[in-house]
Amino acid sequence: xxxxxxxxxxxxxxxxxxxxxxxxxxxxxxxxxxxxxxxxxxxxxxxxxxxxxxxxxxxxxxxxxxxxxxxxxxxxxxxxxxxxxxxxxxxxxxxxxxxxxxxxxxxxxxxxxxxxxxxxxxxxxxxxxxxxxxxxxxxxxxxxxxxxxxxxxxxxxxxxxxxxxxxxxxxxxxxxxxxxxxxxxxxxxxxxxxxxxxxxxxxxxxxxxxxxxxxxxxx
Amino acid sequence: xxxxxxxxxxxxxxxxxxxxxxxxxxxxxxxxxxxxxxxxxxxxxxxxxxxxxxxxxxxxxxxxxxxxxxxxxxxxxxxxxxxxxxxxxxxxxxxxxxxxxxxxxxxxxxxxxxxxxxxxxxxxxxxxxxxxxxxxxxxxxxxxxxxxxxxxxxxxxxxxxxxxxxxxxxxxxxxxxx
Numbered sequence: 411x412x413x414x415x416x417x418x419x420x421x422x423x424x425x426x427x428x429x430x431x432x433x434x435x436x437x438x439x440x441x442x443x444x445x446x447x448x449x450x451x452x453x454x455x456x457x458x459x460x461x462x463x464x465x466x467x468x469x470x471x472x473x474x475x476x477x478x479x480x481x482x483x484x485x486x487x488x489x490x491x492x493x494x495x496x497x498x499x500x501x502x503x504x505x506x507x508x509x510x511x512x513x514x515x516x517x518x519x520x521x522x523x524x525x526x527x528x529x530x531x532x533x534x535x536x537x538x539x540x541x542x543x544x545x546x547x548x549x550x551x552x553x554x555x556x557x558x559x560x561x562x563x564x565x566x567x568x569x570x571x572x573x574x575x576x577x578x579x580x581x582x583x584x585x586x587x588x589x590x591x592x593x594x595x596x597x598x599x600x601x602x603x604x605x606x607x608x609x610x611x612x613x614x615x616x617x618x619x620x621x622x623x624x625x626x627x628x629x
Numbered sequence: 630x631x632x633x634x635x636x637x638x639x640x641x642x643x644x645x646x647x648x649x650x651x652x653x654x655x656x657x658x659x660x661x662x663x664x665x666x667x668x669x670x671x672x673x674x675x676x677x678x679x680x681x682x683x684x685x686x687x688x689x690x691x692x693x694x695x696x697x698x699x700x701x702x703x704x705x706x707x708x709x710x711x712x713x714x715x716x717x718x719x720x721x722x723x724x725x726x727x728x729x730x731x732x733x734x735x736x737x738x739x740x741x742x743x744x745x746x747x748x749x750x751x752x753x754x755x756x757x758x759x760x761x762x763x764x765x766x767x768x769x770x771x772x773x774x775x776x777x778x779x780x781x782x783x784x785x786x787x788x789x790x791x792x793x794x795x796x797x798x799x800x801x802x803x804x805x806x807x
Contacts, residue, residue: 428779428780428783428784429780456787458800459787459793459796460783460787462796462799463736463783463786463787463792463796464755464783466732466733466736467736467740467751467755467756467786468755468756468758470651470733470736470737470756471733472643472647472756472757473643473646473647473649473650473651473656473659474642474643474646474647475642475646475660475663475664476660479660479663479664480638480639480642482664483638483664483667483668483671484631484635484638486668486671487631487634487635487671488631576773576776576777577777577781579773579774579777580774580777580778580781583770583774584746584778587746591695591699595699
């Protein structure tokens, strides 16, 4: 057997180590795996390492938090109306905001028109975020037809090809998740935060230029 | 309702805290996340399906960890890292005392460095021994995806040079003893 063919076989066998450790390798696949490991020193070493690591992970300590935290949680649950307790009171704030806008009606109208324009531009310019699950390009087929099976090199059997397709699907799924997270982060950082800062600074400027005795905090 | 809530804390506290501790370097941050999760459980108590309480808690924990890490990344990381290191040095919790073994410490570090969802799945399945059904439910994935992520997570751990070095040391000292 050529060196590259051996390497391919070792790679394929090492991909099955975790399935073997989970006890999910069956029949001919299990026999082929055990037979290969018995003959190949590198793969046997890799299996020993994987098994050692796997057992070490299983033995890792479980964490727990202190009884003081539990007492704290119990105290929170014993307070009546806890749902409201954790929400900041907004009555005073809205009354204050209402008064602030009443005092500066022309400025408010101008500001509202500007904000509407900015938001409309942002919505039109923002790239569309598709929340629907992205279609996967590869589909796992339960059985390969004889015609397709003949096209696969002899070094890989149907189970290995299926495993590779599942790997590919998972990689695509992972990229989709990362991409969605990135879009959310960029949206927060470059759209929401600047808008919020712009609103706050406008309010601050307006409050300094007008009646300074009034308390008109930022949003 | 309050008694049931206390029973839920007793039943699931270890699962929630373990997931948080293996995801964050600071034990204090992990405890904060766990507390936040149980407060949310109490706030949403009438609305949630209590047959699926554990997957719900794990999903909320997972999301809280992602939010926390994202918030931390947007802040000045160097300052935050220094705070983390100081906090870690100051804390000598029971959990950290258990990390005295060098391999265990390297393993914990390597797990914390895994990206999500590899880390969460590895902690849920291998460290905590959760069922595939619970993991699928909490991370909104199918069984095949969970399994592939788990196997990839284990392969990533095996590729960690520190861990391999530790294993080789243990292996060679075992050979010497023979």
